[in-house]
Amino acid sequence: MSVRTFLLPDLGEGLTEAELVTWLVAVGDEILVDQPVAEVETAKSLVEVPSPYAGTVAVLHGEAGQTLDVGRPLISVAPAGGSGFGQAPDAASEAVGDTGAAADTGAAPVGQSDPAGEAYRQEEKAGSGNVLIGYGTPGGLAVARRTRRSRNVAAAPAGPVAMPAPAAAPAPLPVPAAPPAEAPRCISPLVRKLARDGGVRLGGLSGSGANGLILRSDVEAALATAMPAGSGTSPSIITKTDTAAVDPRTGLAIASQTPVKGLRKTVAANLAASRSNIPEATVWVDVDATALLELRADLKRRDPGNTPGLLAFLARFVVAGLAKFPELNARFDQEDSGAQITAYDGVNLGFAAQTDRGLVVPSVRRADTMSARQLDVEIRRLTASARNGKATPAELSSGTFTLNNYGVFGVDGSAAIINYPESAILGVGRIIDKPWVVDGALAVRKMTELTLVFDHRICDGGTAGGFLRYVADAIENPGSVLADL
Known part of the structure; x- marks a missing residue:
């Protein structure tokens, strides 16, 4: 059987490239069907790529830190015990397992798979695409341990072999350094x-x-x-301290240059597309959030461990507002045949979440079917997944409307950029004490500012203002609104 090459699959939602973070195998390793072989970072998440083939790793096509295009070779796998290795292993990434690991785990012998796994490989060869990363194939053995084939001892011949003619003794080969006894203990x-x-x-x-x-x-x-100490230099930034490069426009020395790739590259393209394609308009209103804070404080006293956060209440009000003003839960499509507005039956509510990789927008799917408590649970789950780099591409790209709570950064307002190709984004500023007139008298109230940025092609100001006023009224009178939900 010849060497088989596995191409980098589409990791979901039409992504065209991914950065190779680290190899999970090395040349010479024997792997099983569905065993993760590489960890890649797309513009949306960190994912492990499983191999559809079993056998011996022959070639690793790429190095850590390299950006690979979808459809390009990722790894080549030879039949178990085969040869033809095309790249030296990286000692730092090796993990030496015990011989006979397949038997220890109860797995099928290396090089064999169940019918479901074989069916998957035939489907992949036929060009039907690969399974979504993280799901694997039926009967996959993603947790099987790896074994290292000896580099120094040749495999025993299967039958009689003709002896070659005597030749001069070759020069001794350099002895490679012994690999580490075990891989570094790091799972993140x-x-x-x-x-x-x-x-x-x-x-x-x-x-x-x-x-x-x-x-x-x-x-x-x-x-x-x-x-x-005090250098403040980020390890992801390339500092030009030795070259003293000069910027030709300003005449200043260049302190650093950071490649734009991965998430930052996608965010930049998305924001540019939003500004270029959407004629946006902005409306805002000051809102008295005192009643909402008092309601939540009362719920917290009654049931401390089961009280939704403020963002969950805001999300519930937004979903209710979109039910009354569905024009904002739509998308403007400009096709060659003409323009059209695509409306959705349901709301996937996106919310901005700050992570170490940058700002991402996971979305609560079918948020219109959830209570405030259910929304709170899902928002917390998605936030944790996004910050751990484990949110799926579908979770990060399926929103229909975005809620942005930039008040957590201590700011009052912002003219946010619409999360293209959505049509609107609602921003919420910080809640602070301010003087406010209540029943004709001046009082100190808990005030916030709501800002709605919307695609003016989707609707006019009356619709946008009606939606914004509905959400504001819900915040100011949460009891009456929640009773109707």
Whole structure:
């Protein structure tokens, strides 16, 4: 059987490229069907790529940090025990397993698979595409341990072999350095990426976690030791301290240059598309949030462990407002045949979440079917997934309307950019004490500012103002609104 090459699949939602974060296997490793072989970072998440083939790793097509296009070769796999290895292994990424790992785990012998796995490989070869990363194929063995084929001892011949004619003894080959006894104890993709960007060798760290697990704090401590105190230099930024390059326009020395890729590249393209394609308009209103805060405080006293956060209440009010003003829960499509407005049956409510990788917008699917408590649970789950780099492409790109709580950054208002191709975004500023007139008398109230940015092609100001006023009234009188939901 010849060497088979697995191409980098479409990781979801039409992504065209991915950055290779780290290899999970090395040349010479014997792998099973659905065993993760590489960890890649798309513009939306960190994902592990499983192999559809079983056998021996022959070639790794790419190096950590390299950007690969979808459809380009990722890994080549030879039949188990085969030869033809095309790339030297990286000792830092090797993990030496026990011979006979398949037998230890109860798995089928390497090179064999069940009918479901074989059907998947035939489907992939036929060009029907690959399964979504993270789901694997039926009967997959993604947790099987790897085994290392000996580099120094040739496989025993299967039958008699003719002896070659005597020849001069070749010069002795250099003996390679022995690989480490085991791989660094690090299971977090974000920690591995932080170490790689900062030039920290994981093999030289002693983990402070359970059983020597290397944590993010361990890598950050190593970075702090390596960099001068107070330098403030991010490991992801390339500093030009030795070359003294000069910017031709300003005449100033260039301090650093940071490649725009991954999430930042996608965000930049998305924001540019929004500004270029959407004729946006903005409306805003000051809102007295005192009653909402008092309602939540009362619920917290009654049931401390089951009280939704403020964002969940705001999300519930937004969903109710979109039911009354569905024009804002739509998309403007400009096709060759003409323009059309696509309306949705349901709301996937996106919300902005700040992460170490940048600002992302996970969405609560079918938020219109959820209560405030259910929305709170889903918002917390999606926020944790996004910050851990585990949110799926579908979760990060399926929104129909976005809620942006920039008040957490201590600002009152912002003319936000619409999350293209959506048609509107609602921003919420910080809640602070301000003087406000209540029943003809001046009082100190908990005030916030709502700002709605909308696509003026979708609707006029009357619709946008009606939606914004509905959400504002819900915040000011939450009891009456929630009673109708």
